[in-house]
Amino acid sequence: MRLAELSRRAGVPRSTIKFYIREGVLSAGATHARNQASYGTQHLERLELIRALRDVAGLPLEVVARVTAELDRGWEGDPFAEAMLAMYALPSRAAAAGDEPERKRVAKEVRAFLRALPWTTDNERLFFADEIAAAVLQVRRYLYADFPVAGLAKYAEIAWLLSEAEFALAPGGPGVPMRARGDDLAEPTRRAILGSVLFERIFGALRHCANAMRSTRISTGAAVPPAAPRRPTRKRVAPRKKAKR
Amino acid sequence: MRLAELSRRAGVPRSTIKFYIREGVLSAGATHARNQASYGTQHLERLELIRALRDVAGLPLEVVARVTAELDRGWEGDPFAEAMLAMYALPSRAAAAGDEPERKRVAKEVRAFLRALPWTTDNERLFFADEIAAAVLQVRRYLYADFPVAGLAKYAEIAWLLSEAEFALAPGGPGVPMRARGDDLAEPTRRAILGSVLFERIFGALRHCANAMRSTRISTGAAVPPAAPRRPTRKRVAPRKKAKR
């Protein structure tokens, strides 16, 4: 397909597509003459991923570029690894506090902490240690000067719980099967990446809500119901029916 | 204190402070002559909050302005309500998908869902319903065309769990007591707001990590340890009463 068609189908202006190619988030089409190039469905898919990442997560193009670069350098045999590795190019909100040696020290501590978790796999893929360390340093800087790395334990536990829920929801997972949108495009990689950012958004909103409710209960003296001690998770059977459309 | 001193103490350039005042994120000093104004500690605190919100959460100034406006219109008697209401000015990543009526319909559904939760307090403060509805619409648009509102249940449960952990950590809460940084400035409101954004960052990093580990385990066929079935949660000794202040 030609640029014009790609533009029309993706709903992105020609000039923007050219811009994306210039910036390296989108690969150039196959040129077979000085001013003739053709684009494939992979360009369309990539374009949709870029827009989603920008619309939903508001990621800067530079980060999107890292993600797509990760996607491009082939993990063909292993869509999960592919998606996940791409996803870990995601965060890097950088802006860590503290000086270099301190960051290194905390990162080391965090790695040790992560390794001690029951669900850690290997030692090499602990990229996030730096990210987590940066967050810890910010907490120390702005909130609790002596926040211990061990204070992450509860959060780690809950994060693992949340990842269970997220994966259960993935089509093919143990959750309720759902029809994926645009099946031809919704390959696992794209779904994994989008799922990560979309459910981050959902969960964030629910978290705000929970915090509000808890604080209201506390300040009005109302009873604060305990966090569910993991009841049998009743409704996994049928009851969850449809939604519209 | 004069502008120069405020600037020096907060580590923010004079021109930036003036800019913040112009933009309405910071209130003007008390002017007692055409070119004389004095600033109080509340200006210093506000300035530090603004910087933290920008550095840590990367919030756009417009959102910071909403937060500070919320703070300024007095909830004096109730620091919790104050902090929380300010915090709910936070999100609004807007950019909802779908048309007006659809959004309204989903928001209504979400409100009903929230009201049915065991921990919802009143019906008025369901601001987040719109935010959550927007997120649901994005999930439907980009991922699962028929994602049901009921699919939020698991997430809501986990969010409540997380909010428990967050509140337990607050100084004065049942968590490990920690020394707050700069006690004179760390009034409850500031701590609540900063805590919200900081722990969002921490938890997000841990979540990425958990997802990575889970996906690695799945793709390599390794055992996937179950999310803790809520073990006795050892340190719950004194049954958790109200939080600080």
Added chain:
DNA sequence: GATATTGGATAGATTCACTATCCATAAAGC
């Protein structure tokens, strides 16, 4: 051969968050 479209290059637009300069006025030091 006439017309329209293409890819590539370049320049402009827009927004955001500052930053710098100017200036009449007030304060501080002498």
Added chain:
DNA sequence: GCTTTATGGATAGTGAATCTATCCAATATC
């Protein structure tokens, strides 16, 4: 009182990020 310095307000400029518009010669299509 007089000089120097600092102040607040206004205005303009900067730089990054993300597009958007225009121009152009080469190519495609009729």
